[in-house]
Amino acid sequence: MQVDVQPSNATARDAAMAELAATFGAERIVTGKDIRNRHGTDESYHPTVAPDAVFFARSTEEVSQAVTICAKHKWPVIPFGVGTSLEGGVAALRGGLSVDVSEMNKILAVNADDLDVRVQAGVTRKQLNEYLRDTGLMFPIDPGADASIGGMCATRASGTNAVRYGTMRDNVLSLTVVMADGRVVKTARRAKKSAAGYDLTRLFVGSEGTLGVITEIQLKVYGIPEAISSAVVQFDDLESAVSTCVLTIQSGVPVARMELLDDSQMGACIAYSKLEGYTARPTLFFEFHGSETGVVEQAETVQGIAAEFGGTDFKWATKAEDRNKLWEARHNAFYAALALRPGAKGWPTDVCVPISRLAECITETKKDLAETGLLAPLVGHVGDGNFHLVYVIDPESQEEMRLAKEHSDRMVLRALSMDGTCTGEHGVGYGKMEFLAAELPEAIPVMRAVKQALDPDNIMNPGKLFRMN
Template sequence: MAPSPLQQVITELTPLLGERITVNDAIREQHAHGEGWMRAAMPGAVAFAASTAEVSAIVARCHAHRVPVVAFGAGTSVEGHVTPPPGALSLDLSRMTDIIAVNADDLDCRVEAGVTRQALNAQLRDMGLFFPVDPGGEATIGGMCATRASGTAAVRYGTMRENVLGLRAVMADGRVVDTGGRVRKSATGYDLTGLLVGSEGTLGIITEVQLRLHGIPETLAAAVCQFPTLEAAVATAVTIIQAGVPIGRLELMDEVQMHASIRYSRLEGYQDLPTLFLEFQGSPASVREQVALVEEIVTDNAGLGFTWSENSEERTRLWKARHAAYWATLGLRPGHYGLATDAIVPISALGELMLGVREDIRRSGLCAPMLGHVGDGNFHTLILVPPEDGGYERALELDRAIVRRALALGGSCSGEHGIGMGKIEFMEAEHGAPALDVMRAIKHALDPLGILNPGKMLPPVLS
């Protein structure tokens, strides 16, 4: 029997990669899924690349044999992004961990795609610099580019879209391209960096990234405030943004999420009530000014006890609890799994959306705490999917209701997690058929054989 296309790729790449290309079951299983609820499927093989040249060789062989390639960073994406189609090669970039250059004078750096944000920040700390984009998981910079990730600091520093200056990427035929550069702006050519950021491994494999850096603020202060109602908490968040306070972080947890987090992260002294977590950054005088303004807004909205502190231990404890919220929620219903939504709307519509969603949750009878980056107009519900028959359908119905509401308010189905497989069904409603046609034309031009992460992002054309 003739060897399969994947077998041919393995044979041709083994002299280059040795044991770094493997069909080992345990390794394939690790690459069968990301986080979250989407079904898993094992790749036919996994290759671990150590350089751009190796990525290029791997992709060129896959192109020659029409083998699908799925880039894999840390596998923390939640919409089935890394789940491979049958006979695919999972291309793992997590061993490309060089921090190639840090240019402190220009506030930028160049890293390989497998560097994690935590590893980068550990290296930058002593230089007084940091990289602000902080999705909850221990994600890689390459994966964060590919999903156009953001996190708690986006309200002040923006998302990967604003913080990536340029890239090196391997295209579907193995060609290596450099996009963007080190300058803060450029008026030349199509924005290939912007095209690849957020492309979820469907247009090219990112191997190096040029990032913007920021100076660690002189003063950081954290504040917490609880509210009698969700309305009051959301109104406070919206007013803070509308008042132009340069807030560092602005997160909300509803009372169900607080119930989970108080127990999971041992947050003593708080009640099961809607809560805002805030961070202020700047000079000591500017922080005090921001705190005073926010305290006034909180009081106007019947906030219960506004406390703030510059103590770094307290700050770390609170933000650790925020980042652990996903795991805290899963602990509420052992045996259930989590379906995370991340709808976003213009900030003025946030209250209407969250109150409508609360009604949807109540009607569904499901447990689904709400939390999120409300300073951006973005929030999550982590729908706990009951394991019994029909549980998944009920969760999906709630998910769809949330997206319908967000779209009707001029929003988007995903502020940060991306499309993968899980949100493909919303693409046409959000973008419209003509825009999807343009996206398909771009995909076809850059990857005519459709080998790069097929089945993700773009809905199939039904004949």
């Protein structure tokens, strides 16, 4: 596929880089090819588009200084966390400076009594949970990858636990943001709720670096539940597995996780993660959080529902190590899929539909897939109506790319026709711009007006989300 890459203005670039070097020291404006390439690369099939330089910022003030310089020269700024995004969000489509916040990785405050923490944007979710472990608290949002919290905010990430704990939208109390002109703005106070003016916090969550650089986050955390248990149940057909999910949600069972793997994905995980005692059939992974009795109650309800659909072989994992092995396997699903075809790249899709349409959407999508001959395991956060096909492809093969693109297009249009979205959690980047335009046609001019108002020179992560003209 063609990528719309335009180098930055050379005069602006040279002037900005000279001023950045003068301000921070030349050695901190990194132009080595490897580092630049890494900062123009995400975890997907999108090609590397390297920035002109990389700046490893150490504080909000430094980000502000750097952005102020870039703004003066109208030179692009691309915020960078750890590079685990999937839609080309970090690609430097117009050149510019990658502002890497990974060294801003301090946990600034833990307010255990208020169930919130304050972190710098470069803190990763695993780092945070490691840090919190002894406090009895946890940060549940889990997109699989060990993403930075700043990056998770920027893409409105969610993942396996969202069915219970919501997405980043629901779990951010306040942000500190460096705006496109270098100003530093705090979007809200630390109160649990507020009706004080426009919800700027939510405006920046999901803005994918196009409105500013998120540098600090006040984040909700949760008490580690008294009891946690996991279970796996396998089905003879995909529809029975999906129906089990749908009825579980409709019954109001507060499952913490409910993940679907199709036969292909389950086979990949069994091989990759050496899971024993399972076969390559449609499978549901569950996790239950609550009190000792609450967890048992939830599990019994779900077991009953699964049995109605022929899922009789409930395998329990109450020991932490067994649970971890299972969820590790689930988390590695993407890499397991890639391992099916060494050297291939993954193109993950991300539609999300109202749950009443989920079975139909998955069934039609799989039927369509069979006709393409493509390899594309399916895994899904099905409690939210969100699922991912991962096309395991050779991006050099025009034929494979064409087949995948056409299938993906049909799947997205199918999801939209069901009042769903093209992206449940991966974001738009530049990979889904045409889908966003199809999904929310009247909303795009409103988004564009907001972008224009807050970033009039279009220096913040340009070329993403929607066209500016």
